[in-house]
Amino acid sequence: MRYCNHCKVYIKDNTNKCILCGNTLPIEYKQNIESPTFPYIPLFYESHMPIKILSFISISAIVISFAINMIFRSDVNWPLLVMLGLVSVWIGLYVIIKKRYHIPKKIITQVIIISLLSVFWDWKTGWRGWSTTYVIPIIIVSAMIIMYITAKVLKLSTRDYITYFLIAGILGIVPVIFILFHWVSIIYPSIISISVSIISISAIFIFKGDEIRLELDKRMHI
Numbered sequence: 583m584r585y586c587n588h589c590k591v592y593i594k595d596n597t598n599k600c601i602l603c604g605n606t607l608p609i610e611y612k613q614n615i616e617s618p619t620f621p622y623i624p625l626f627y628e629s630h631m632p633i634k635i636l637s638f639i640s641i642s643a644i645v646i647s648f649a650i651n652m653i654f655r656s657d658v659n660w661p662l663l664v665m666l667g668l669v670s671v672w673i674g675l676y677v678i679i680k681k682r683y684h685i686p687k688k689i690i691t692q693v694i695i696i697s698l699l700s701v702f703w704d705w706k707t708g709w710r711g712w713s714t715t716y717v718i719p720i721i722i723v724s725a726m727i728i729m730y731i732t733a734k735v736l737k738l739s740t741r742d743y744i745t746y747f748l749i750a751g752i753l754g755i756v757p758v759i760f761i762l763f764h765w766v767s768i769i770y771p772s773i774i775s776i777s778v779s780i781i782s783i784s785a786i787f788i789f790k791g792d793e794i795r796l797e798l799d800k801r802m803h804i
Contacts, residue, residue, distance in 0.1 A: 744786065
């Protein structure tokens with residue numbers, strides 16, 4: 583058994599070159615030990631532009647929310663809501679990257695479950711409308727942000743996330759119903775959710791239209 587100093591692995595095959603990097607193996611280093619051919623390598627993610635952008639947006643949003651709250655006095659604690667929303671985005675992003683299988687599907691499933699549970703508890707506690715006013719719009723926007731950043735960081739193919747991103751965009755327009763039926767006490771979160779969803783759906787069809795058509799053709803022929 584030979585050892586590659588570059589890859590830090592033991593090579594069981596009788597070869598003079600490393601099967602991973604192609605470097606010549608030292609002949610003098612031999613050791614008969616039971617060791618896996620490929621060692622466990624923990625996940626490592628380089629610093630990507632989406633992460634940097636989200637970090638900048640997070641800091642900016644917190645600072646702006648405090649400034650607005652000081653200038654325009656309101657009964658709503660906007661800094662707290664902004665921070666809770668950002669914490670949800672970062673926690674969700676971390677958990678999803680650590681468990682990176684069928685990520686878009688898991689995101690949509692979590693959005694639906696949390697939305698239904700929030701409506702249920704809102705109804706059971708006397709219906710104050712906090713679920714439709716805050717929880718659902720915020721969680722949908724957070725899901726779209728997490729899904730986009732995750733797709734970029736993990737370099738997912740378009741077909742792996744495009745369908746679920748469209749579903750998230752459609753769900754983001756649902757707050758229109760909340761506004762029409764006066765199920766919200768403050769319309770700003772719903773307006774933000776609707777605006778982000780329409781912009782996201784438009785961007786998908788403009789920039790990924792050809793890939794969407796190919797994906798639909800594949801699914802239609804199944």
